[in-house]
Amino acid sequence: MIPCIILHIGILERYMDNAVSVRTNEVQTQIKIIADHLLTYNYLFDNTNGVVNAELSQLSNLYDGRVLVVDENLKIIKDTYAISEGKTIISEDIVKCLKSGAAVNQLEGRKYIEIIVPIEEKLADSTSRIAGVMLTSVSTDSIISSYEYIKSRAYLLEMCALVVVFGMAYFLSRKLLKPFERITESINEVKNGFTDEEIDVRDYTETERIGDAFNQMLGRMKVLDDSRQEFVSNVSHELKTPLASMKVLADSLLAQEDVPAELYREFMTDIATEIDRENKIITDLLSLVKMTRTSEDMNVETMDINSILELLLKRLGPIAARAGVKIIFESRRPVSAEVDEVKLTLALSNLVENAIKYNIEDGWVKVVLDADHRYFTVEVSDSGIGIPQESIEHIYERFYRVDKSHSKEIGGTGLGLAITRSAVLMHRGSINVSSAEGVGTVFTVKIPLTYIV
Numbered sequence: 168m169i170p171c172i173i174l175h176i177g178i179l180e181r182y183m184d185n186a187v188s189v190r191t192n193e194v195q196t197q198i199k200i201i202a203d204h205l206l207t208y209n210y211l212f213d214n215t216n217g218v219v220n221a222e223l224s225q226l227s228n229l230y231d232g233r234v235l236v237v238d239e240n241l242k243i244i245k246d247t248y249a250i251s252e253g254k255t256i257i258s259e260d261i262v263k264c265l266k267s268g269a270a271v272n273q274l275e276g277r278k279y280i281e282i283i284v285p286i287e288e289k290l291a292d293s294t295s296r297i298a299g300v301m302l303t304s305v306s307t308d309s310i311i312s313s314y315e316y317i318k319s320r321a322y323l324l325e326m327c328a329l330v331v332v333f334g335m336a337y338f339l340s341r342k343l344l345k346p347f348e349r350i351t352e353s354i355n356e357v358k359n360g361f362t363d364e365e366i367d368v369r370d371y372t373e374t375e376r377i378g379d380a381f382n383q384m385l386g387r388m389k390v391l392d393d394s395r396q397e398f399v400s401n402v403s404h405e406l407k408t409p410l411a412s413m414k415v416l417a418d419s420l421l422a423q424e425d426v427p428a429e430l431y432r433e434f435m436t437d438i439a440t441e442i443d444r445e446n447k448i449i450t451d452l453l454s455l456v457k458m459t460r461t462s463e464d465m466n467v468e469t470m471d472i473n474s475i476l477e478l479l480l481k482r483l484g485p486i487a488a489r490a491g492v493k494i495i496f497e498s499r500r501p502v503s504a505e506v507d508e509v510k511l512t513l514a515l516s517n518l519v520e521n522a523i524k525y526n527i528e529d530g531w532v533k534v535v536l537d538a539d540h541r542y543f544t545v546e547v548s549d550s551g552i553g554i555p556q557e558s559i560e561h562i563y564e565r566f567y568r569v570d571k572s573h574s575k576e577i578g579g580t581g582l583g584l585a586i587t588r589s590a591v592l593m594h595r596g597s598i599n600v601s602s603a604e605g606v607g608t609v610f611t612v613k614i615p616l617t618y619i620v
Contacts, residue, residue: 179318186310190230191272191280197226198284198301206288211238211299214245214252223247232279232305236286237261239299256302264300280305350377412441465507465593467618472502472543476536479512483519492526494519495533502538505618506594514590515545517583518610522549525569525608538616542596545612553604562600563588595619 201222208216214236223234227247236245237256246252260271264283271283286299416434420426426434480496487494522532530550537544554562558569566581591598596614 179314179321182317183310183314186313187274187280187307190305190307190310191282194226194230194232194280194282194303194305195270195272195284198282198303201226202284202286202301205236205286205301206298210236211244211286220245226303230303230305231308232303235302237300237302239265239297244299258302261300261302265297268295268297274307279307347377350381353381410441410445413438416441465618466509467505467507469503470506470508470511472504472506472536472545473498475508475512476515476534476545479516479519480534483516483523486520487523487532490523490526491528491530492523493529493531494523495531497533497535499535499537502536502543502616504538504543504614504616506614507590510590510593511614514587515547515612517587518547518612521583522547522551522608522610525549526551540616542613542615544614546609547612548607548609550607553606554600554602554608555604556602559600559602 201219204219204222205211208219210216210219214220223236223245224247226232227234234245234247235243235251235256237243241255241257241261243251243254243256260273260281260283263269264271264285268285268287270285271281273281282303282305284301284303285297286301287295288298289295416438420431420434476496476498480494484494519532519534526532526549532547532549535544535546535548537546554569558567561567562569563584565585567584568581588598591612591614594614595618596612598613599611600608602608
């Protein structure tokens with residue numbers, strides 16, 4: 168509204184200036200005509216001419232003003248107010264007009280317009296002289312009245328426009344805000360309790376985008392919630408299974424009297440095995456929880472990757488020997504990188520252990536270390552049983568097992584690859600797998616040499 172008010176003030180001021188200019192030109196034109204008549208009727212020497220007096224009176228009445236006829240000696244020959252005739256007038260503007268022969272126009276405090284026009288007499292030698300001046304003061308009351316009328320109407324229109332604008336603004340704001348209110352209600356529903364009801368807000372492009380983003384977020388939340396529920400269910404099942412086995416074994420011992428020492432020892436060995444399995448599940452769960460935390464838990468140092476792999480393979484050597492699997496390590500160059508040693512060791516250890524567990528008799532596991540100017544890669548390949556193609560996309564899921572029938576004998580928890588993937592991602596790296604059943608599997612881990620915060 169402020170620009171409109173400024174514009175309206177500017178228009179009114181321009182109207183006032185134009186109206187004054189038009190009035191000045193009108194009066195000045197008529198004064199020049201009367202000035203010629205003054206010379207024609209020798210009025211400067213005889214002011215009794217009826218024609219000229221009528222014209223002067225008419226001019227004065229028409230514009231609600233006063234007309235003075237002044238000769239070259241500054242003597243007032245005629246005053247339409249009949250107040251100053253015969254007197255001498257001293258005025259800088261009149262003197263200036265007599266000397267220069269130029270008309271003088273000025274607005275006196277917006278109350279009246281003062282116009283001074285020279286009475287120019289043509290001489291026989293084609294020259295001219297200033298015989299006197301006509302001083303006319305014209306009231307601006309009619310102009311000001313029109314100005315005030317237009318101004319009041321302009322203010323009235325502004326007020327009407329203001330009411331209309333505010334009314335439209337309120338209406339449009341309510342209409343514009345309504346889709347956002349629906350979105351807000353949906354968000355509050357999610358805040359107060361999860362809901363899978365999507366919102367459909369197609370009023371505007373912006374609200375449609377917000378609605379689509381919200382629905383995507385809702386879908387993601389549903390996936391996460393389903394994943395959480397599935398995880399809790401899997402954890403409960405995995406923890407319950409060893410406990411159920413131990414319960415059965417313990418009840419069997421308690422139900423019998425005079426249990427032979429050999430049978431007692433066998434049952435206790437089975438119970439100890441189930442306890443170890445329970446402990447491994449809990450250990451892997453704790454490791455997975457640590458892996459899902461933020462990068463603030465990363466203890467990054469510059470480490471010798473060659474040494475890390477050598478120590479890892481040395482520790483897993485006896486396990487491979489018992490399984491009849493040969494471990495081959497190939498380092499193509501010395502590699503130093505900024506890593507969390509514990510997390511990286513755990514990730515690579517899971518890959519090598521899986522390669523040993525799911526291998527064939529007299530099989531092999533090959534670990535290759537390489538690097539370029541930005542990344543280092545660790546490739547773990549084996550001659551094992553391979554992974555079915557339909558299972559590859561699920562192998563990083565928690566508690567997922569490719570070979571469920573032998574999981575108890577092998578001793579896996581289904582968390583190893585989930586832990587490995589989390590550890591690699593925490594290092595801002597990537598992990599890829601290629602496998603063929605009956606041929607073997609290749610895991611490739613790629614991690615930046617410099618840790619990216």
